Amino acid sequence: MKLLLPVTLFLSLSLKAQQYHLLVGTYTNSGSEGIYTYRFDAQTGKATANGSVKTSNPSYLAVSPDQKYVFAVNENDSGTVSAFKFHKENGGLTFLNAVSSAGAHPCYISVNKKGNVAVAGNYSSGTIAVMEVRNDGQLNQPKQIIQLKGSSVNRSRQEKSHVHATVFSPDFKYLLVPDLGTDKVMLYNVAQSSGALQPTEDAYADVNAGAGPRHLDFHPKLEVAYLIEELTGTISVFKYKDGRLELMQNTSSHPLSYIGAFGSADIHVSPDGRFLYASNRGDANSIAIFNIDQETGMLQIAGFQPTLGIHPRNFSIDPTGNFLLVANRDSNEIVVFKIDKKTGLLDDTKQRINVSKPVCIKWIVTK
Template structure:
């Protein structure tokens, strides 16, 4: 039996070591950062080694093409732009390809379809989104569709008009979900499978509590549920999801019951195994909320609140193996690397840090 198992173990080990994990980090550049940084990541130890960088203004959000050959950045400026880069898997460097307008101000999110030929950018300040085609060489065409949202809500200092905060495809890429922080709605669009053109879904939006400020949404990898983080009230809405429709099943705080500070929730992700939900809280909390997901009804139950060990955790992400969770603490200029206990969902500080100015987005590229 031992002789039979040994070759299998060697085969599995060689497959794991053949995988190369590259971390891609977007930063705000007002403090002198280049813009985008790449690192080679050791998925066994959690160590990260710098590989390259690319100069581009305020790449507040990034997306990687499905074939891992290209990286696209939303340049968060008054004159919003989308920038395209080619990724070199041998040395982790990025080569600038081209830049086009995002058709709005301060783009804060960008997503790509399954085929890798359509990008959708969300412009926060101007409250609109734009659809653009990606050419075979990775370059981006000027926007071919622009959708302007119009709405407001009860928080007059933050919700005086529409503010697009994300453009997220459904798991089957047939629908696009757009949290509008300004109107307290998640707008829903059908995606034309050929052209990528958007049109309102049969139920064109899902409404949340007044003043909540919907920000980011994530889908369960196996079950029909979606999870929405709400920035202004520090809450999470849980939805049953089916064929472009969101049905609310739970709304709960992303903070402990005893919390008394300012809210400022930011990011939300379901763990790769679908067992836990994580949410980042800025404001006075600076924490990662951890919830267990009921696999029958999708509802969540808190299991812990981990300090982010820094200030302003705008974004976080799991490594491709699901063993580590990396938190971008913008205002303390570093990424904190946590080890995930897959049984409890709790996080353990590895004591490993990536020093980088104003990190705000973490993405991954896996190559062989």
């Protein structure tokens, strides 16, 4: 009998530990208000709506390290970045302020480890904006603006620089910036006191001409980075060390027999580092699933999962690694898949989150 209380308490704490807040960014031109919040049960995969906050085209979100604040790009001609206070007790968001993104159509934002610097990438203008985060979560106007220049072989999509992500390295000493327009991943040293960016000695890493680098993720245990390439539907696997990228592998995120249009979007490694997932739009509407060699980081295809919707842009794996959620933008819903942790394959849970034009999914742990 003496063991019952500790065991019961442990189970109760475990259940509570698997409750999360889910944040969804959207495009607001078809009825969406802005950012939606949900309570997510990581045992069942069920999401319960909390509420929403109005803001224009919050197509990408970032959460502060202390999980008190949420930052959203407002993907418009005159781009802005908005800051919100997050209320864990009810999942609500309170608008704090908005500042210029120093460019057009910002599509990505990230926050440093200290939570005092945010970096936004502007797609249409090819600019990077570095801004301070105040102690109260509000943003200051950009203190550093970097204009990227160049082009590549796809004349309709690569006529100039198009910043598509601003990704901090795992140690937060470097910033990696995939530039879809120039087929380069730009590499920057990050000043630890101010967050100011300075090109590394290498300055950039090239990818195949016409590939269109888009998003990037790091392996949680190995010194390996994975880059999704939108225009060719491919993935580059790099050995990563101290701000340097060395190509090890380039592989397709589509079946060899695929003959449709490409449009790859997002890429994530599972929390245990065993599997890699990549989303494919175009005519594919699929998630590619790869096994990761645990010594080299190299990829081997495990399968393909239809997303059961149209135009899967962003997707996300919940912190427990139990579920993968796909934001199908053009079918206006998020599909919840269960991850088989032995094979990495996905099963439809039949759980759906109905929301207009979902394009970004982020998590906040409930304590």
